[in-house]
Amino acid sequence: MTMSTLAINLAGVRKAFGGKIVVDELSFSVARGECFGLLGPNGAGKSTITRMILGMVSPDEGEITVLGQPVPTRARLARVRIGVVPQFDNLELNFTVRENLLVFGRYFNKSAREIEALTPSLLEFARLESKAEVRVAELSGGMKRRLTLARALINDPHLLIMDEPTTGLDPHARHLIWERLRVLLARGKTILMTTHFMEEAERLCSRLCVLEQGRKIAEGKPQELIDAHIGCDVVEIYGGNPRDLCAQVGPYVRHMEVSGETLFCYSSDPEQVRAQLRGRAGLRLLQRPPNLEDVFLRVTGRELEN
Amino acid sequence: MSEGYSPVMPANAYNWAAVWHRNFLAWRKVAVASVLGNLADPMTNLFGLGFGLGIIVGRVDGTPYIAFLAAGMVATSAMTAATFETLYAVFARMDTQRTWDAILSTQLTLGDIVLGELVWAASKAVLAGTAIWTVAAILGYAEWPSIVYSVPAIALTGVVFASLAMIVISLAPSYDYFVFYQTLVMTPMVFLCGAVFPLDQLPSTLQHVASVLPLAHSVELIRPAMLGRPAGSIALHVSALCVYAVLPFFLSTAIFRRRLMR
Numbered sequence: 001m002t003m004s005t006l007a008i009n010l011a012g013v014r015k016a017f018g019g020k021i022v023v024d025e026l027s028f029s030v031a032r033g034e035c036f037g038l039l040g041p042n043g044a045g046k047s048t049i050t051r052m053i054l055g056m057v058s059p060d061e062g063e064i065t066v067l068g069q070p071v072p073t074r075a076r077l078a079r080v081r082i083g084v085v086p087q088f089d090n091l092e093l094n095f096t097v098r099e100n101l102l103v104f105g106r107y108f109n110k111s112a113r114e115i116e117a118l119t120p121s122l123l124e125f126a127r128l129e130s131k132a133e134v135r136v137a138e139l140s141g142g143m144k145r146r147l148t149l150a151r152a153l154i155n156d157p158h159l160l161i162m163d164e165p166t167t168g169l170d171p172h173a174r175h176l177i178w179e180r181l182r183v184l185l186a187r188g189k190t191i192l193m194t195t196h197f198m199e200e201a202e203r204l205c206s207r208l209c210v211l212e213q214g215r216k217i218a219e220g221k222p223q224e225l226i227d228a229h230i231g232c233d234v235v236e237i238y239g240g241n242p243r244d245l246c247a248q249v250g251p252y253v254r255h256m257e258v259s260g261e262t263l264f265c266y267s268s269d270p271e272q273v274r275a276q277l278r279g280r281a282g283l284r285l286l287q288r289p290p291n292l293e294d295v296f297l298r299v300t301g302r303e304l305e306n
Numbered sequence: 307m308s309e310g311y312s313p314v315m316p317a318n319a320y321n322w323a324a325v326w327h328r329n330f331l332a333w334r335k336v337a338v339a340s341v342l343g344n345l346a347d348p349m350t351n352l353f354g355l356g357f358g359l360g361i362i363v364g365r366v367d368g369t370p371y372i373a374f375l376a377a378g379m380v381a382t383s384a385m386t387a388a389t390f391e392t393l394y395a396v397f398a399r400m401d402t403q404r405t406w407d408a409i410l411s412t413q414l415t416l417g418d419i420v421l422g423e424l425v426w427a428a429s430k431a432v433l434a435g436t437a438i439w440t441v442a443a444i445l446g447y448a449e450w451p452s453i454v455y456s457v458p459a460i461a462l463t464g465v466v467f468a469s470l471a472m473i474v475i476s477l478a479p480s481y482d483y484f485v486f487y488q489t490l491v492m493t494p495m496v497f498l499c500g501a502v503f504p505l506d507q508l509p510s511t512l513q514h515v516a517s518v519l520p521l522a523h524s525v526e527l528i529r530p531a532m533l534g535r536p537a538g539s540i541a542l543h544v545s546a547l548c549v550y551a552v553l554p555f556f557l558s559t560a561i562f563r564r565r566l567m568r
């Protein structure tokens with residue numbers, strides 16, 4: 001990939017807070033037009049990475065280039081073409097929906113007239129047409145998130161940076177956001193999103209980077225990661241002593257992971273596993289295709305918490 | 307587009323106006339209460355001290371005490387309005403409300419934000435100071451044409467005290483620390499700077515201390531204007547106030563950078 005087709009490039013980026021390394025030797029690049037995910041549990045360094053990309057936190061080492069601009073030195077010029085959805089909403093709670101867009105548009109040197117002209121299409125995009133004159137403090141969590149998304153589009157950005165865009169939302173609100181993000185991708189926007197929610201990453205991201213404690217532990221397309229690290233069905237077994245079960249099904253599986261009271265068996269012959277356990281009382285078995293959660297468990301030995 | 311050498315300094319001459327506008331929009335929703343809040347205290351002081359003490363004091367420097375006091379109250383109200391706006395409202399936007407965090411993700415820089423907040427706090431100082439000035443003028447304690455000199459002096463006073471308070475909030479972990487600034491810096495300043503009694507009443511060492519304090523320079527600019535007297539050393543007072551406005555701006559921006567963008 002040449003530089004001009006890259007929206008974001010990180011090379012050897014390190015960041016420590018008071019001696020604690022939060023981002024370690026991280027390199028990745030995001031091509032224009034793709035949806036790239038940073039997947040990792042709380043504390044993995046996702047927010048710190050997004051803030052470094054925006055020039056709001058300075059890396060200790062390494063190079064960052066965003067939309068052709070070196071960051072943080074010329075981050076402001078990159079931010080002219082970036083829309084941001086931060087992890088925690090920072091809308092103006094005492095302003096109406098319309099006033100929020102007005103105030104934010106001004107931060108991009110737009111005139112009140114220009115912003116008024118853009119407002120109806122942004123409200124329609126965010127499905128907030130009927131809420132234009134409502135104070136933000138009165139909106140639901142999902143509506144606030146959609147307003148934050150509309151606000152991020154006010155400067156017609158090439159690149160959207162979204163830090164956990166659906167965390168804390170109910171399933172309906174979450175699906176609505178996902179659907180809106182797909183519309184943006186179809187319009188050719190580039191998205192960098194962070195999530196600790198593997199279903200979100202699997203549904204939206206063309207490529208992703210799995211992080212643990214600031215280090216990259218896997219990178220690729222979701223399906224390729226799943227095929228490479230797992231590549232077979234999963235049988236989850238609850239309700240027994242995982243240690244005993246290990247001994248019983250061990251010979252019939254490629255590998256196993258114990259997490260809490262659940263035993264995850266990765267097997268190309270799940271029928272054999274089920275047959276071994278037939279007749280044992282109190283066990284519950286769930287057979288399913290592998291997902292990114294399994295990849296995370298496989299490469300870290302831990303579950304991704306939700 | 308050429309870019310300054312520092313990513314935190316103001317990016318251009320107009321970005322700050324977006325921050326001012328945001329504050330103006332928020333203020334418009336609570337304007338009446340805000341104006342009353344800013345005026346009640348200096349008005350009470352002006353009439354309470356002016357008429358009450360005025361009876362005992364009689365004339366000061368050849369004018370009725372209340373006329374002498376009026377200029378002090380104009381300068382003090384500008385100081386108080388700018389300081390309180392910065393300590394409480396700006397701190398909230400910088401810290402708890404995350405307003406600055408939202409703005410930092412746009413094409414504004416930290417310097418643009420600090421500058422916008424300074425100009426906003428100075429605007430509130432102009433409003434408060436000019437209101438007291440007007441009351442004084444109606445009562446005959448200020449010469450109407452001198453408003454041309456008084457308002458710029460009030461505005462400069464506002465920028466100075468907003469800028470100084472900006473250092474306080476850049477360092478303070480929470481609201482609890484502001485009371486020290488109020489009681490240890492602002493209140494003594496009112497008494498040391500010739501706002502309520504003439505400086506020559508002070509022991510000479512304190513007079514030297516007072517001569518470098520910013521409020522003293524404000525009073526020295528505003529009082530002669532209001533009383534229609536020739537002012538001395540205007541260039542000195544304006545320069546001193548400019549130093550008090552500019553240095554804290556750079557210092558507080560540098561501290562905010564370490565606090566918010568490390």
Ligand SMILES: Nc1ncnc2c1ncn2[C@@H]1O[C@H](COP(=O)(O)OP(=O)(O)O)[C@@H](O)[C@H]1O
Nearest residue numbers: 017018022040041042043044045046047048049
């Ligand atoms: N400003 C800061 N000062 C000190 N530590 C920080 C700061 N920001 C983040 N951290 C620490 O860095 C680690 C990564 O945080 P963060 O980037 O927020 O992770 P994530 O977004 O993946 O949950 C955490 O341990 C957090 O406590």
Ligand SMILES: [Mg+2]
Nearest residue numbers: 046047087163
């Ligand atoms: Mg985070």
